[in-house]
Amino acid sequence: MKRRWYSAVNIIGLTLGLSAAAIVILYTRHELNFDGFHRQADHIYRVSGKQDGGWFAALSAPYSSAVYQHPFPEVEKVVRMRRWPPRFIRHAGYQGSLPQRGEDKFYEPNTFFTDTGSAFFNLFDFPFLEGSPAAALSAPHSAVLTSSLAMKLFGKENVLGQALLYDTFQLVVTGVIKDLPSNTHFQFNMLIAEEEPMKKAGAMFTYCALRRGTNIVALKQKLLALPRPANRWSTLEDAVIMPLKDIHFGSNFQYEIKPPGNKLYFYLFLLTGALIILLTCANYMNLSIALYAGRKKEIAVRKVAGAESTQLAIQFLVESVVLALICLPLTNALVELVLPSFNTFMNTRMENELVSSWQGFGLLVAATLLIGVLAGSYPALVLPRIKAISLFKKQTFLGRGGLSLRQVLVGFQITVLVVMISSSWMIRNQLQYMQETDLGFTREGVLKLKGAGMVDSAQFYTLKNELLRNSAIREVSQGLVPGDEEFGFTFQADSGAAVHHGVISFGTDYDYLTTLGVKLLQSNFQDLSKENPRRVVLVNETLTRQLGYKDAIGRRVVIEPGKGESLATIDGVFKDFHFSSFHHPVPPMLITMRPYGGGISNNILVAMEMSKMKETLAFIQEKTQAIIPDTPLTPEFLDEGLNKLYDKEEKLFFLNKVLLLVNVCLAVLGLLGLSAYLCELRTKEIGIRKVLGASNQDILGLLGWSFLKMTLWAVVAGWALAAIFIHQWMKNFVYRAPFSWIIPAGTAVVLVGLILLTVGVNTLRAAKANPVKTLRTE
Numbered sequence: 001m002k003r004r005w006y007s008a009v010n011i012i013g014l015t016l017g018l019s020a021a022a023i024v025i026l027y028t029r030h031e032l033n034f035d036g037f038h039r040q041a042d043h044i045y046r047v048s049g050k051q052d053g054g055w056f057a058a059l060s061a062p063y064s065s066a067v068y069q070h071p072f073p074e075v076e077k078v079v080r081m082r083r084w085p086p087r088f089i090r091h092a093g094y095q096g097s098l099p100q101r102g103e104d105k106f107y108e109p110n111t112f113f114t115d116t117g118s119a120f121f122n123l124f125d126f127p128f129l130e131g132s133p134a135a136a137l138s139a140p141h142s143a144v145l146t147s148s149l150a151m152k153l154f155g156k157e158n159v160l161g162q163a164l165l166y167d168t169f170q171l172v173v174t175g176v177i178k179d180l181p182s183n184t185h186f187q188f189n190m191l192i193a194e195e196e197p198m199k200k201a202g203a204m205f206t207y208c209a210l211r212r213g214t215n216i217v218a219l220k221q222k223l224l225a226l227p228r229p230a231n232r233w234s235t236l237e238d239a240v241i242m243p244l245k246d247i248h249f250g251s252n253f254q255y256e257i258k259p260p261g262n263k264l265y266f267y268l269f270l271l272t273g274a275l276i277i278l279l280t281c282a283n284y285m286n287l288s289i290a291l292y293a294g295r296k297k298e299i300a301v302r303k304v305a306g307a308e309s310t311q312l313a314i315q316f317l318v319e320s321v322v323l324a325l326i327c328l329p330l331t332n333a334l335v336e337l338v339l340p341s342f343n344t345f346m347n348t349r350m351e352n353e354l355v356s357s358w359q360g361f362g363l364l365v366a367a368t369l370l371i372g373v374l375a376g377s378y379p380a381l382v383l384p385r386i387k388a389i390s391l392f393k394k395q396t397f398l399g400r401g402g403l404s405l406r407q408v409l410v411g412f413q414i415t416v417l418v419v420m421i422s423s424s425w426m427i428r429n430q431l432q433y434m435q436e437t438d439l440g441f442t443r444e445g446v447l448k449l450k451g452a453g454m455v456d457s458a459q460f461y462t463l464k465n466e467l468l469r470n471s472a473i474r475e476v477s478q479g480l481v482p483g484d485e486e487f488g489f490t491f492q493a494d495s496g497a498a499v500h501h502g503v504i505s506f507g508t509d510y511d512y513l514t515t516l517g518v519k520l521l522q523s524n525f526q527d528l529s530k531e532n533p534r535r536v537v538l539v540n541e542t543l544t545r546q547l548g549y550k551d552a553i554g555r556r557v558v559i560e561p562g563k564g565e566s567l568a569t570i571d572g573v574f575k576d577f578h579f580s581s582f583h584h585p586v587p588p589m590l591i592t593m594r595p596y597g598g599g600i601s602n603n604i605l606v607a608m609e610m611s612k613m614k615e616t617l618a619f620i621q622e623k624t625q626a627i628i629p630d631t632p633l634t635p636e637f638l639d640e641g642l643n644k645l646y647d648k649e650e651k652l653f654f655l656n657k658v659l660l661l662v663n664v665c666l667a668v669l670g671l672l673g674l675s676a677y678l679c680e681l682r683t684k685e686i687g688i689r690k691v692l693g694a695s696n697q698d699i700l701g702l703l704g705w706s707f708l709k710m711t712l713w714a715v716v717a718g719w720a721l722a723a724i725f726i727h728q729w730m731k732n733f734v735y736r737a738p739f740s741w742i743i744p745a746g747t748a749v750v751l752v753g754l755i756l757l758t759v760g761v762n763t764l765r766a767a768k769a770n771p772v773k774t775l776r777t778e
Contacts, residue, residue: 017280024273131175320376418718440577442517479508523572
């Protein structure tokens with residue numbers, strides 16, 4: 001029965017560890033193969049730019065994508081594409097599922113245009129379900145849809161020749177492709193061949209296939225030597241020619257099609273997976289030692305009967321590996337159960353390659369064999385060398401060395417637990433700090449209607465007046481908001497002064513500051529009214545300091561010096577507020593206010609009372625559909641957008657918690673098995689002590705002290721490692737949560753309590769046993 005119990009605990013621990021390792025293997029393959037499934041992936045590059053001031057854009061200016069118009073011998077193929085502002089798709093004969101708005105129009109945000117025809121699908125390998133890659137985009141006004149969009153629009157995938165109206169563009173469906181995999185930086189559901197939008201593009205995404213042996217540095221110099229227009233893109237510092245497969249982890253550029261991955265977080269996830277395999281090995285080895293301890297007499301009899309040490313060693317290794325392989329079906333079942341939830345949280349579409357791919361299955365089998373061999377190696381190497389007479393004695397069959405090894409293995413498990421508990425605690429503190437810190441504006445109760453960049457001022461003014469008729473709506477404005485992506489302008493105090501880069505600048509109306517709850521510190525006006533309109537220029541405290549102005553009111557600044565520069569007079573100073581995440585400092589800002597805002601900066605902002613949220617949202621939707629029927633506006637509360645800034649940290653925190661739970665389970669199983677084994681070894685000693693008057697508490701202290709001492713040392717070592725990790729991780733943030741001694745103290749208390757509770761179960765059972773029976777057994 002004892003052997004069965006140890007085997008059951010071993011199988012449970014192995015299944016948990018292998019399942020976690022399997023998820024790590026699948027995710028690692030997913031991330032490392034980003035954009036690597038294209039046949040020409042090793043020769044495809046994206047042309048991007050480093051702008052004046054040192055900021056990078058994934059987009060390239062028209063002249064830097066001129067490899068399309070001025071072919072270089074190094075370039076074999078070129079593809080250009082750009083995203084289009086949100087517009088509705090219309091068609092007749094709708095048979096699909098319920099559309100988002102109306103009965104004959106649909107909103108698809110992931111729509112791109114290209115003017116390079118069929119070259120796109122000659123360069124990139126996206127599997128076609130209908131149509132031909134060579135001809136799909138060869139004619140103007142043609143469109144290729146993903147299968148999910150085809151089903152949404154038509155209720156079927158066989159839609160070749162169907163007509164669509166996208167905004168004012170008459171289109172014909174010429175191809176249907178499979179939905180894009182999640183391990184590509186592309187993110188489109190409809191790709192349209194149309195030249196007119198590309199001619200109006202200020203910037204676009206440019207990809208090219210280069211010949212083998214191309215000198216990238218020489219090609220960059222050719223690009224930089226091309227003639228440049230006199231606009232904000234004319235100050236390109238450098239052309240960035242990035243390999244396609246490096247974009248996911250190598251880009252920190254603005255205006256990416258899809259947010260890039262974080263290499264640090266990926267390596268941390270990979271390291272955690274490796275630690276889980278090591279913990280599983282340690283746990284398995286500890287329990288295997290306890291398992292083989294019950295077979296001492298069997299081993300001794302076999303040695304007396306003439307069994308060779310090599311035969312015994314091979315037997316132990318085979319048994320260990322077979323037990324590990326038994327866990328494979330259980331591991332696959334658990335992965336199938338967990339993977340859908342993992343995909344949902346991580347926004348991936350991974351398949352269980354443990355059964356669908358020989359490579360994935362091979363990796364898992366290799367990991368299983370490794371664990372089996374490592375776990376069985378110590379008993380296989382040590383046990384056969386022990387003399388048969390020693391095996392008949394009631395003592396630890398591995399001697400003091402065996403005990404030392406078990407201490408190291410358990411100490412390693414506890415150390416990893418300390419690192420993970422402390423790290424999770426600190427990550428949680430930082431996330432909580434970012435959520436609770438005053439950002440300088442009102443984050444709750446502000447709704448932004450995204451996609452308003454094509455709305456004209458008259459429509460906005462009409463919509464604003466209609467919305468303000470609702471008593472639950474406090475203010476309506478428009479403009480960029482914290483979390484929006486915007487490249488910076490250049491400014492200088494006056495002619496000849498230092499140029500300041502990365503200044504966030506946009507236009508809005510008079511109600512922007514009150515809508516967001518931003519405090520105006522100084523101004524040269526008492527009141528702004530639409531009856532007496534004027535242009536007002538406001539700057540924040542950071543820009544005032546950078547310009548060197550103690551009193552900025554009435555001072556002048558030069559906007560975009562050297563490239564169509566203009567002058568502006570400062571009318572007011574507003575309090576700094578966090579326009580981006582805590583990874584970055586508060587940027588310098590300049591806001592231009594006009595009565596109705598001029599051009600709309602992508603967002604219409606509505607400050608509302610949250611007590612009547614449902615009714616107010618319905619009212620806003622009704623008015624926007626009536627006044628701006630041709631522009632799909634996507635509602636999102638400001639605090640929801642801010643939370644997306646820390647999406648990677650939230651995922652890291654969640655994964656750390658899940659893997660911590662796995663490690664806790666492994667540690668508990670290991671400690672239960674090990675404490676049961678140690679209690680069995682000291683049965684005679686416990687019986688004698690009980691006869692001599694020792695209490696249950698004395699026995700509990702005797703056996704628990706060795707674990708407690710080991711725990712304290714492991715806590716110290718774990719906290720040293722955790723401090724290094726936390727210090728490095730916190731470097732990602734400009735604004736950091738203060739350190740709290742509650743974290744190390746709390747970690748120690750949690751670990752000591754967990755271990756005493758786990759070990760105490762077996763120890764207390766041994767202490768309560770009748771000493772007469774135990775001594776008679778001995």
